[in-house]
Amino acid sequence: MSxxxxxxxxxxxxxxxxxxxxxxxxxxxxxxLFLLGDMACFSLFFCMFAYYRLDEIxxxxxxxxxxxxxxxxxxxLFLLCSSWLVVMALKAARKGLAxxxxxxxxxxxxxxTGFVIxxxxxxxxKAALDIDYxxxxxxxFYYILTGMHYFHVVIGVPLLIYxxxxxxxxxxxxxxxxxxxxxxxxxxxMVDLLWIIIFPLVYLIP
Amino acid sequence: MSLMDKLMQPMIGGALPVPADxxxxxxxxxxxxVWAGGFGLAVIxxxxxxxxxxxxxxxxxxxxGGLVCSLIEPMLDHLGHLWYPTNLxxxxxxxxxxxxxxxxxxxxxxxxxxxxxWAYTRMKAGLTVKGVFITWFLIAMTDVxxxxxxxxxxxxIYYGDASFKVFGFPLAWGWLNGTSMLLVGFLLYLVExxxxxxxxxxxxxxSVVAMGASYGMTAWPYFMSLNHDMPWIATRLxxxxxxxxxxxxxxxxAAIVASGHEAKNPIEKLNGNPVPA
Numbered sequence: 001m002s003x004x005x006x007x008x009x010x011x012x013x014x015x016x017x018x019x020x021x022x023x024x025x026x027x028x029x030x031x032x033l034f035l036l037g038d039m040a041c042f043s044l045f046f047c048m049f050a051y052y053r054l055d056e057i058x059x060x061x062x063x064x065x066x067x068x069x070x071x072x073x074x075x076x077l078f079l080l081c082s083s084w085l086v087v088m089a090l091k092a093a094r095k096g097l098a099x100x101x102x103x104x105x106x107x108x109x110x111x112x113t114g115f116v117i118x119x120x121x122x123x124x125x126k127a128a129l130d131i132d133y134x135x136x137x138x139x140x141f142y143y144i145l146t147g148m149h150y151f152h153v154v155i156g157v158p159l160l161i162y163x164x165x166x167x168x169x170x171x172x173x174x175x176x177x178x179x180x181x182x183x184x185x186x187x188x189x190m191v192d193l194l195w196i197i198i199f200p201l202v203y204l205i206p
Numbered sequence: 207m208s209l210m211d212k213l214m215q216p217m218i219g220g221a222l223p224v225p226a227d228x229x230x231x232x233x234x235x236x237x238x239x240v241w242a243g244g245f246g247l248a249v250i251x252x253x254x255x256x257x258x259x260x261x262x263x264x265x266x267x268x269x270x271g272g273l274v275c276s277l278i279e280p281m282l283d284h285l286g287h288l289w290y291p292t293n294l295x296x297x298x299x300x301x302x303x304x305x306x307x308x309x310x311x312x313x314x315x316x317x318x319x320x321x322x323x324w325a326y327t328r329m330k331a332g333l334t335v336k337g338v339f340i341t342w343f344l345i346a347m348t349d350v351x352x353x354x355x356x357x358x359x360x361x362x363i364y365y366g367d368a369s370f371k372v373f374g375f376p377l378a379w380g381w382l383n384g385t386s387m388l389l390v391g392f393l394l395y396l397v398e399x400x401x402x403x404x405x406x407x408x409x410x411x412x413s414v415v416a417m418g419a420s421y422g423m424t425a426w427p428y429f430m431s432l433n434h435d436m437p438w439i440a441t442r443l444x445x446x447x448x449x450x451x452x453x454x455x456x457x458x459x460a461a462i463v464a465s466g467h468e469a470k471n472p473i474e475k476l477n478g479n480p481v482p483a
Contacts, residue, residue, distance in 0.1 A: 028324075028327075028328075029327070030320075030323070030324040030327060033249060033252055033320065033324075034245075034348075036248055036249075036252070037244065037245035037246075037248040037249060037316060038245070040244055040245075040247075040248040041240055041241050041244035041245065041248075044240045044244060045237060045240065045241075048236070048237065048240075052233070133231075133234070133359050134231055137233055140231060140233045140234055140237070140359075141233075141237075143359065144234070144237050144241075144355060144359065147355055147358060147359075148241070148351075148355045151350070151351050151354055151355065152351060155347045155350070155351055
């Protein structure tokens with residue numbers, strides 16, 4: 001028969017619990033695998049960009065000068081704010097504050113939508129100037145890198161909206177909900193991180 | 207042209223050979239090869255880690271399964287009217303007079319087998335009907351993310367007048383591929399508990415069996431719309447029929463998965479459930 005003393009956590013138990021807490025991997029294991037694959041591919045793209053850039057430095061500079069740095073900067077701010085709001089939403093969800101988490105997630109989705117709108121405008125400007133992905137090698141990279149990133153955002157925004165709506169409707173947040181949110185947040189942070197590299201690489205580096 | 211004329215406009219079906227002069231921009235071709243194939247290569251170290259460190263053999267066996275499954279690709283390309291440019295790195299193999307590029311086998315490893323494995327892990331953890339539909343939707347979106355950059359830059363093309371194209375990508379492939387990957391996970395979920403010892407090797411054909419079955423069940427109306435002569439409106443309706451079939455299959459899958467939240471022995475669980483009157 002267990003006594004009261006048996007049920008009191010010992011220092012050893014607490015250490016084990018702390019260790020388990022430390023080892024907790026946020027999100028689903030498979031989302032990490034997806035992020036690994038995605039980032040491995042983008043890393044190769046960045047290396048290829050650097051290689052081709054060295055080969056055609058003047059062409060890359062001239063083409064880069066045609067890009068709209070202002071739109072790129074605003075989009076960077078949008079994604080940073082959006083990522084921050086996702087962090088706030090996750091923190092709130094862990095504390096069981098469903099409404100607060102929902103509003104934060106809705107804000108993140110709003111910034112994500114702003115990114116999509118501005119990026120679409122940027123693509124339209126390029127199309128009006130008769131620039132497409134076949135114009136030169138710089139624009140191949142420009143369209144592939146920013147285009148693939150754009151698709152990631154387009155897929156991610158409905159995901160954020162879904163989270164916002166389901167958090168708003170939920171009365172209590174389960175651990176499974178938090179795990180799912182963590183997976184979504186990881187995806188969104190990767191989208192943000194990729195842009196943080198793409199923006200200086202394609203728009204800024206002189 | 208009146209609306210009725212447009213709806214009844216005859217569409218000529220049938221597959222066409224890849225034009226000899228169809229070539230992609232070389233850089234685009236290389237980038238897309240990295241994109242579609244890179245994921246498949248990136249998972250190999252992880253699968254080895256799972257096998258040697260965790261004693262989990264499923265990812266490694268599913269990788270072999272994905273490679274075998276890629277042999278279906280030329281049949282799908284032929285029926286689904288897809289052309290690969292003549293200058294993509296490859297061919298890995300030839301089928302139906304189509305050169306299948308190097309990117310396809312590793313692409314199948316990730317996008318068929320590994321996404322299927324992901325669906326399996328979610329089913330194993332316990333999914334509701336809604337959860338199965340969300341899983342299906344996410345898988346379909348993964349396919350869209352992977353394919354649209356390729357079609358938008360013409361690294362490969364879906365030729366002809368396929369229904370509901372966005373950036374050159376027929377949306378039907380999103381729901382067809384999403385369903386096939388979900389069924390890969392579902393079949394694995396059903397059979398894996400029963401495979402012991404050398405029988406574990408039967409995990410390898412899970413991908414190709416489930417994917418083939420899925421296309422047989424859901425893709426035939428879409429393939430009809432591409433390969434038979436018919437009015438324009440019929441091609442669109444048949445494509446929508448393939449969506450309806452996909453939703454039906456996902457719902458059936460969800461009914462079974464949701465009935466067995468404790469997933470250690472799903473078939474036994476199914477047998478124990480009386481058939482509703």
